[in-house]
Amino acid sequence: MSTPLAPANPCEQALAAWCGRCGGFDAPVTAPVAIAFSGGADSTALLLAAQQRWPGRVVALHVHHGLQAAADGFSAHARAFCATLGVRFEEARVNATHAPRQSPEDAARQARYRALAQLAQQLGAAGVLLGQHADDQAETVLLALSRGAGLPGLAAMPERFERHGTLFGRPLLALPSADLRAWLLAAGHAFVDDPSNDDQRFTRNRIRALLLPAWEASFPGFRPMLARSAAHAAQAQRLLDELATIDLAATGTPPALAALQCLSRERQANALRHWLRGTAGAAASAAQLDALLDQVAACTTRGHRIHLKVASGFVTRDGERLRYAAPI
Template structure:
């Protein structure tokens, strides 16, 4: 009888831990949807930390099949003796918000809450090379800047919790094949075939076309994303340096001493740092034009930026949101 094929998530997790070490005795949680990808990751994490892993399952309440996902998650975790924590959330989108964005926002908040309940210091996510490729192509189609082209980072903080993505170099096909061949139970989300969702259209139509033209393209897109992330890191460093120079909030005269590109970079850094705001290209162009024209004491600035207003207050800029809006 041939030896069983090892879980491909094991080496990927080990390599990720070299870059992002986890302190001894830290409890680790896995975001577990009961799909093939998160099943492979949960099993690899359980093998690495036999007594320190918890599974977190978010029931979005968006489709009838969600009850079956939870039932499978409970059965698998019971068989492995892995603690499972479940959150039921209503992830309906707000006006103007896509269903994907609404589900993502609720999911991360729920995962952070569940992780704290499990006394975990880290949540592992099963997003893989196909997800990363989809994210890069989606960013390209939207004309995104470096933050968008950098796609998904392999380690980040959100809602006061650390998150990690150790599988970004593994294709989905490798994960699914291993889970199927190993006989582990998992579920298929029927909504993944719904091409009304942008990511599903990319997955079903665009990725196969790219594969036909450029076999093995996924690592190349991942490399481009890493280059974009490195470049954005340098811009963030420059933004911190320039913000210390122009003041916080920024002084208009000090901003005018910088070139237009550095003005844009430091203002983006300032807005993202305090409010999580990302101005559009058109909005930033308006801001920079007004800054260039602001040469007299009576020149006012009041411009819409994202969900708030950027205005001149004396010698400095200020940003505010309507009272009912909350920071991201």
Template sequence: MGANPASIDWSHHPGLAALERLAPRMSEAPVAVAFSGGADSTALLFAAWHLWPDRVAALHVNHGLQAAAADFERHVRTMCASLGVPLWVAHPPVPLTPGDSMEEMARNARYRALAELARQAGAGEVWLAQHLHDQAETLLLALTRGAGLPGLAGMPARQQRHGITFVRPWLDVSGAELRGWLREQGVAWVEDPSNHDQRHTRNRIRHRLLPVLEDAFPAYAQTFARSARHAAQAQALLQELAEADLAAVGSPPVIQRLQALSAARQANVLRHWLRQVGARQASEAQLQQVLRQIAACTTRGHRIHLRVGRGYLLRQGQVLSYWPDEAQLPKPDNL
């Protein structure tokens, strides 16, 4: 670990005040920290341990996807033992099917594993160490992908996944300051070698683009975070509208009722409904084709049979239906 916990100077920890602000809303349940062994999660674990030494628990997920994974786990076990922090570890597989993104599937498996570990630890929340500069990277990554408001809203400070609340208390805290504090205190962490692999878009943003932005616009991270908050507020309003519109058009949606909405509201409510029925995100081209077909659906015999995400959107009588599996599609005479 390097530093003696008793000798650490907490007066300059850049993220401590943000954690202290969480105290009024905390229950008596354990404080669960997602602990990879990297710099950010190390700073978070130490801060939580300092504030609530008898309540903090560490959660570590080891997918075994890289050669250094076993070393990470050993470091995490040593660190937690030195602090007297109980550690919960999971080794979830990462199921892949053709066309899947390894990064996305590993992230989804990690969230499921963290939620299960939190339940085992008796915690209702998991704290994540993403910070101000991670949020800026996320926003830029969303822009490179042509994302809509959900992507431009960045990472939420709180979100529900798999029955557990995930909390990001440091979205306004500088990552550079967190690492600076760890160095000052002599606290060791592990560096994930994949963070320097510039085949990944996020890493190219981090190593090539962010230094240029910081040179030209020193406050870019703060202004990007503010833009993300504005986008999140706008997305919340769209979500409320989608819920109200879905209640009006029905689930599954009645085509004639959809046609009474503007194209923008049709797109908004259809995205919401498709998420509810488990569809993968429709591409912009797919959604525009759906809207064109809804507009053209003025006769009883008009057929709608479109690929959306990985499934199919069909007209069945007066409503739209979504079928995730091509093998289960109804026969034409049943549409």
């Protein structure tokens, strides 16, 4: 009797499709391909698929946050797993303590991206692949909706992006977590579960534990639909960015008040968001942007002063133009 074939890793097809859509990473074929490897189910399945696609080129990057007692165990498991595969393992230890008024999740995420980018650059890697999947994308969309986010938030996580001078890719955004775990269990691959994922003090964990099951019960197979909505939002945002580039070419940078006033209020808002984001990485709240638009409309005399708090800095009037002053 013939031995049944092992099930195919669903990540292999997803990775191939992502490379077809996004072009993989534009680098020499000898450059390492880095995988952000926590030892969890999603990054384990991705690491195995990457090793199958690029044998001998894959490097696992592990970030040790030091935020919980289990972190040493995650590191030991990840290192041992890579040793069995013959995959190079690199680890960075970071201080992910959050600042006042900063969420612990945001502090850990920022520290993780900085560490991954630094490791990838030291290795000369073509880029870093991340294991976020369809459930993560659905959680991101629902989180954005709950916060009243605009198109950038509703666009959720992009498939390919650059941060800290390093390219990142997310090839698994169409794959549900259950499919990854089912394959790993069927294939006999070990992985770790982060106990903090069950802590419902964190908003994303409450969405995962409470909202996603309710959506699944009411709308079976909803994840691809949320992903499609996110893709539509991303496309619309790209068009708005193109329009803002055209309008800022006409107003100048920083924008001239008279030229701004020739635009509709909606186009003013779009251009100002784009200018603030591109100039200082500043994101104005809805209330701040409305107040700024009111001041632009009222600015009809030389003596009209503008000094408005936006994000962590101020938008001011400097002669016939707006200026953004970041905090010192």
